[in-house]
Amino acid sequence: MTVERRAGSKGARTRTAILDAAEQIMSEGGYAAVTSRSVASRVGVNAGLIHYYFPTIDDLFVALIDRGADVNTQRLARALASSKPLEALWKLNSDRRGVSVLDELMAATHHRPALREQVTAQAERLRGVELAALAELLPQYGIDVERFPPALVAATLQGVALLLARQGNLGVSTGRNDAIAAAEAAIADLEAARHTSGHS
Amino acid sequence: MTVERRAGSKGARTRTAILDAAEQIMSEGGYAAVTSRSVASRVGVNAGLIHYYFPTIDDLFVALIDRGADVNTQRLARALASSKPLEALWKLNSDRRGVSVLDELMAATHHRPALREQVTAQAERLRGVELAALAELLPQYGIDVERFPPALVAATLQGVALLLARQGNLGVSTGRNDAIAAAEAAIADLEAARHTSGHS
DNA sequence: GTCTATATTGAGATAGAC
DNA sequence: GTCTATCTCAATATAGAC
Numbered sequence: 487m488t489v490e491r492r493a494g495s496k497g498a499r500t501r502t503a504i505l506d507a508a509e510q511i512m513s514e515g516g517y518a519a520v521t522s523r524s525v526a527s528r529v530g531v532n533a534g535l536i537h538y539y540f541p542t543i544d545d546l547f548v549a550l551i552d553r554g555a556d557v558n559t560q561r562l563a564r565a566l567a568s569s570k571p572l573e574a575l576w577k578l579n580s581d582r583r584g585v586s587v588l589d590e591l592m593a594a595t596h597h598r599p600a601l602r603e604q605v606t607a608q609a610e611r612l613r614g615v616e617l618a619a620l621a622e623l624l625p626q627y628g629i630d631v632e633r634f635p636p637a638l639v640a641a642t643l644q645g646v647a648l649l650l651a652r653q654g655n656l657g658v659s660t661g662r663n664d665a666i667a668a669a670e671a672a673i674a675d676l677e678a679a680r681h682t683s684g685h686s
Numbered sequence: 687m688t689v690e691r692r693a694g695s696k697g698a699r700t701r702t703a704i705l706d707a708a709e710q711i712m713s714e715g716g717y718a719a720v721t722s723r724s725v726a727s728r729v730g731v732n733a734g735l736i737h738y739y740f741p742t743i744d745d746l747f748v749a750l751i752d753r754g755a756d757v758n759t760q761r762l763a764r765a766l767a768s769s770k771p772l773e774a775l776w777k778l779n780s781d782r783r784g785v786s787v788l789d790e791l792m793a794a795t796h797h798r799p800a801l802r803e804q805v806t807a808q809a810e811r812l813r814g815v816e817l818a819a820l821a822e823l824l825p826q827y828g829i830d831v832e833r834f835p836p837a838l839v840a841a842t843l844q845g846v847a848l849l850l851a852r853q854g855n856l857g858v859s860t861g862r863n864d865a866i867a868a869a870e871a872a873i874a875d876l877e878a879a880r881h882t883s884g885h886s
Numbered sequence: 887g888t889c890t891a892t893a894t895t896g897a898g899a900t901a902g903a904c
Numbered sequence: 905g906t907c908t909a910t911c912t913c914a915a916t917a918t919a920g921a922c
Contacts, residue, residue: 534907534908592852902908
């Protein structure tokens, strides 16, 4: 369905610009604000052109999901390979714009089955990578993976960060600074206690 | 704006039915699926009537937020007063339909300023109640409130539950059962270790 | 309180010119 | 590859009959 062009061509540039605009609009005004017209006007092209690259709006959303997943795959790999993986994961998950876009995508899946499939597949794939890495890392922190399996640690890191980011986006302030400070202190403690056997 | 009627009157019943229908539709098809037509058809009335009770669709959403906050205030109070508060909070936060509705509301706030204000205010109020109660409860669990302040515990309980509920709704299965089992075991441990001084 | 009818607006999508 | 023009549909909202 989607029009593919070799990188660097004019088509590829316009296509990228459309995706960029759509993502921006989504994070600012919600997924419902992403329309052929709104995207076209931000890109500075005609509305009809959007349908040239993405025949249906669902196609646009699917492309957005795939691109986002690719970017996140790279960020995740970098975080997991860094010298302070838990801290890096925390920062990654705390990105307010990212949380905002994710919230929108989740909501969008509720009435677009095609998106639902795509989000599920990509989430499953990303989670798999993360869990495999955490299974190796957690013992280094002295974390008992029987009591705190990778899946729980991943859910905690992401869940807490998501909630606090969401509160930040909303403007909810009650206790937020306390929670952030304590979370970061706890993570710093863990990083300090980590002992990497071997010499990577 | 909104039409108020004494409880039990015909108007009050219709109004309630409209809110019920809207909430259901929102959890099934997303907030964008909530239209005067869809709500009216589910209630079994004419679309024009929706605007009699809620002049604008925003009014409907605001009423939905307020009602949801009221219900949650009661549930929260009951959970906090129960014999196993942390476990009760966990269950409360794990409600998949609730998470789904909350996700939708969050998304809806992105392009409706009136909703944003309302959600923020209600969230702030609810959080205040929860934090005050946790400040008293946590010491009973032997939790050091300096390291794990109420706001962090609240965010953790809600964040983890939200993430896992979301994965359940999506159909993401990787590691989900592990995480749930471990989370519930950890909470059970805490409840077992709790010692309530006094004789409530 | 509820309905019918309708005005208005904006969205998705397509055809065809350039 | 991009634009203009246009079709079709559905949503919000209002007016007025019953």
